[in-house]
Each structure stands twice: as C-alpha cells, then as structure tokens.
Amino acid sequence: MSVIVELSLFPMDKGQSVAAHVARAVGVIRQSGLPHQLTPMGTCIEGEWDEVMAVVDACFKAVAADSERVYLTVKADWRKGRSAGLTGKTASVERVLAGEGGA
Template sequence: MPLLEISVTPVGTDSTSFSSDVTNAVRKIKEKGLKYQLTPTATVVEGDIDQLWEVARDMHQEAISSEVQRVITNISIDHRTDKQMDMNHQVDTVRQSLE
C-alpha cells in the first residue's frame, strides 16, 4: 500500500507554534479512516494512491482556510508495485536489521 509523508507549514502567522494546525490536519486523516503515524516533523499516511492525493489536498486546503498568508506543503510518496508493504513492515525491517 502506498505511503504518503506530508508536512503542512503555515507561514505568516502571529505565532511560531502551529500544533493546532497539525491537529486540524490529522483530523482530516482520521475523518477518512486512514492509518497514520504522527512524527515530530511530518505525518505518514497509508492508503491507496487516490486516498493519499485526496487527503494531501484536504490537509493543504484546511491550512489555507485558517486565514494564514502562506502555506508550504511538502509531500513524499512511496509507492511500491513489486510487493505489498505497509508502515509497520517498513519500520520492522529496519528494527530487525539493527538487532
């Protein structure tokens, strides 16, 4: 299943904090029932490719609608077609290699 790593950064706000923006973005993921993993600097979402594009758009639009002057959205998609993968498998593979 494809993985989307996304970070949405509002620019031009009155505060350097944007945890409420992250909370609103994660709500968009939860509304769609997608599996996700929050990290300190981005969020990884698992789903089919159409779901991932849709949630990325929704997260970006959510940030724009909060009346910020600028939003920077960075996305990375890992879409493997030769075999099945998911977030847990990716992490487990690295953890096993470290043992």
C-alpha cells in the same frame, strides 16, 4: 495498499506556534480512516494513491483556509501490491538492527 506519503505542512503567517493548525490537518487524516503515523516532523499516511492524495489535498485546504502562505512538503513511496508498509518498513530495519537479518 500501495503508497506511503509523508506530509508536512504548516502556515507561515501564524507565528511560532502552529500546533492548532497542524492539529486541524491531522484531524483530517484521522477522519479519513487511513493508516497513519504522526511524527515530530510530519505525518505518514498509507493507502491507495487517489485516496491518499485526496487526504493530502484536504489537509492543505484545511490549513490554507485562514492562511496567506502555507509550507508543504510531500514525499511518496509507491510499491505495487504492498500492504502494512507503515509497520513493515520499520520492522524490517529493527530486525536488521537486532541481528535477525531481513530486507
């Protein structure tokens, strides 16, 4: 797997609580079968570029289906030959914090 994408999206026309709309997008991500991690401010997805971007597109369409305006941010970290980046990147930082070194 070579890309980790952090996706954050929500409708801007549905009031203060948008959990149901966000859950719709997270459901799309879960159905994709790709490794992912839900966070309070977004969801990280890992996989090959084309398959991850297809999931991002499907998430957008799921939220936009009944919205007039959608806020969307996408950050991507592509690295050739990487695998298990979702866990590896954070584990590396935790090792450094524990004084074990690492990079």
